[in-house]
Amino acid sequence: MAEVKLFRSWSSSFALRIVWALKLKGVPYDTIFEDLSSKSSLLLQYNPIHKKVPVLVHNGKSIVESLVILEYIEETWKQNPLLPEDPHDRATARFWAQFGDDKVFPPVLDVLRNEGKEQEEGIVKAKESLKYLEEELKGKKFFGGEKIGFADIALGWLAHHENVFEEVTGITLIAEDEFPLLSEWRKTFPDAPVIKENWPPRDKLVTKFQAIREQALVQKLKMAEK
């Protein structure tokens, strides 16, 4: 058994960040696939507060929360750095990673889970945030500059999961004419072999998120009837 273990689910975009980072750095690890509808006692033991994946276990000690895990990986395995050397550039990369989770992910989920007014509001908010990311990509191939870095990995779900959400909802948030740089990045990012080789099957994701959307809409209907 490798000294590094990753608890993940097949579809989690947060867990994919860790897969990509470990692969980019060439760190060998074992994978434990969790069924999130019946979590293992080990997962609950390693992540008793959030009870979520991903969890990284290194030499028997657990690290949770994907952005914290990314930092841990960067500090522990120095090869192929994901963060630049300059402190301001490092802070900037961390900022965009966090911005994605705080300001892009929630409205994008609102678009997936809603219809009507709430969905419209989600679209407006998501696009407001996406404009900042478009701006940040000016003059760069990746958020990390010439190569994939910390913020690219953190925002990778925009290239993959968000693309699937667009198919499920029929709503294109990242249109080529509105977000040309982000659209280009969405094509370039998964071209990197490490990213491409670790990309969950699109059809399976579409089915999963179709079900999540339907469930959310039924739930809303039930709440409205109460």
Ligand SMILES: N[C@@H](CCC(=O)N[C@@H](CS)C(=O)NCC(=O)O)C(=O)O
């Ligand atoms: N903020 C967490 C989010 C992780 C997360 O939401 N994981 C989901 C899978 S995508 C999960 O484990 N869900 C199980 C649950 O909520 O019970 C991170 O960045 O690691």
